[in-house]
Amino acid sequence: MISKVLCLVALVVAVTAQHGHNDHHGHGHVAYSSQSIHRHDGPAHEVVHEEHDKHGHVHKVIDYYAYPKYDFEYKVEDKHTGDIKSQHETRDGDVAKGYYSLHEPHGSVREVHYHSDKKTG
Structure with missing residues (x-):
């Protein structure tokens, strides 16, 4: 019975030490994401057709x-998984423009810029 308790204690100490090692030496998983939306539209009005x-x-x-x-x-x-991407878009009436980018695992960056208006769809 004592050997089982000692094994359990040793396992808990090992897991705790590994967890502490990651936190104190900068090897922990660090990632972030952000989102921002700003609406500037006015109140809705009725349209009859x-x-x-x-x-x-x-x-x-x-x-x-x-x-x-x-x-x-x-x-x-998220540099740990390599998931790095971004998107930005603005719209004012019929005009929308923006970009999105994706960092590929091999290091290249894919970036797409776009523009749309009443004439170009």
Whole structure:
């Protein structure tokens, strides 16, 4: 019985020492992520339009529309797993633009910049 207790104590000491080793010597797992969203749109207002059903009947439809305007940003950096990525986008009405990037495991960075407006979709 005493040998079982001593084995259990030795195991707990070993696990605690390993955990403490990671925390005090900078080998612990450090990662962060962040997200930021700022909306600048105004209050929604009613928009009434007509739709035709398959029988040709006209129905009034009420939708609610608010002018879309925002800034969005998202980042993840986990050097232990190699998961490093980011995204940023802004929109003001029909114009949206931004980028996203991804760090590949072999070291290269993939980055995509985009722009969209009423004419280009």
